[in-house]
Amino acid sequence: MNKDFLKIENLSYKFNGVSAFEDVSFSIAKGDIVAIIGPNGSGKTTLLKTIIGLYEPHSGSILIDGQTPKIGKHLIGYVPQKFEFDRLIPITVREFMDLERCGQKKHSGPNITKALAEVGLKDSEHKKLGALSGGEFQRMMIARALLHEKDLLIFDEPSTGIDISGEKTIYDLIRTINEKRGTTCLIVSHELNIVNKYAKTVVCLNKRMVCFGRPEQVINPETLKNLYGIGAGLYHSHK
């Protein structure tokens, strides 16, 4: 197993001279499910966008399977918190999933159907993208990553705006993909109960790295007070 599938060393990023996060270092093993937690404005989303190469780090390095983001970014499937688009534009699920092949005949129809079936969207390929609910859209994004055989799936608060049952469906799906395919998953989440239930590793970020470890080691009143500045905890901690 590659223990340094995603390796981040001394990473810092500044917005107009103001630090978004600094001196962040951690490694993720292949096949891990890692959750990044932290308060609003702690740099979580900026860190994800730096990992996927949208932002150039101020200092430090990122290696994805030994490659810089510029070269290794094709290994990444990214599911944003909110995908902004005009819901009246008549693009179908199938067309959207097929965008990456850019007209090449690499993926035939059955592969798209299969990927959609894997995320529970069996008969959705001819639906318009704008007709999907929030939960269906996130699952479709996961299906697209499966179709293109991404090795690292990055989720930025994947259950934002989704009800409890939709949230459970998405996280169960993430776990199933991780177990069946060995896909490495990196998730930003505010939901400590979800993190505790699904993540194998937790990174606590508040401009700097506050903690790193297994959920049972990290999610405790003392660490959470350091991270959020107030007493926080789990409503229940059953796995």
Add this chain to the structure above:
Amino acid sequence: MLEILQYPFMIRALLAGGLISVILGWLGTFVVTKKMSFIGDGVAHASLAGIALAILLGWAPIPTAMVLSVFIAAGIYFLEKKTNLSGDMAIAIIFTMGMALGVVMLHFYSGYQPELISYLFGNILAVSWTDLKAILAGGIIILGFLAIFNHRILFATFDPIGAHLSGKKPGLYDLLLYIATAVSIILSIKLVGMVLVSALLVIPSAISRLFATSFKKFIIIAVIASFLIVVLGLIVSYYLDLPSGATIILFGGLMLLLSYLGKSIINKARA
């Protein structure tokens, strides 16, 4: 009907209009998807600087405006991407700067410039054989670009982060889309006029969006609607002896209205 084909100016107008309509209909689907409908107005108005420069120096206006339009498109792109200005702010700045520059330059031109009105509102008689050759050459290059890079442009337009991750350089395709749109707008100016031309980017897509069930059909219906609007608008303008640009746009507006009515009737019948 065939009577109008006896006139060379009408043949030139129909050939130029037919090609331009296909291009603007196609480009419009991306422009509308990107919520950049204002770009057509911005480029067309800013091109007054190029037209004025050409009039002042005695150069050919359309080629001069075409070259300038590439810089206008690049200017909008760089203002949008490299500063914290939004797309509409970038367009508004370039739009007004170009117009202001054009007005100042025309101030130094002594004498009446009747052709200027043709550039503002379009003139069916104004498309010369030289213009037609420029429109055909420029139009075929843009059509080729759209045909070859259609999927990449859509990927960059609809999902720039996904395009970035798969190494498709969304910024490059955005820039090329802006340039293709700007050049197409200039190619259409003599027929439709700089004040009205942006409607041809938006109206066909607005019609198509009502009926299309996929992006492929969105493009096809927009191209057909655009072709019908321009060609039928030209024919109507000939028979009613009306200004070509304004007639084309009004005809487009009427088609959009009828499309909305048709769509609501279909929806009610299905309910």
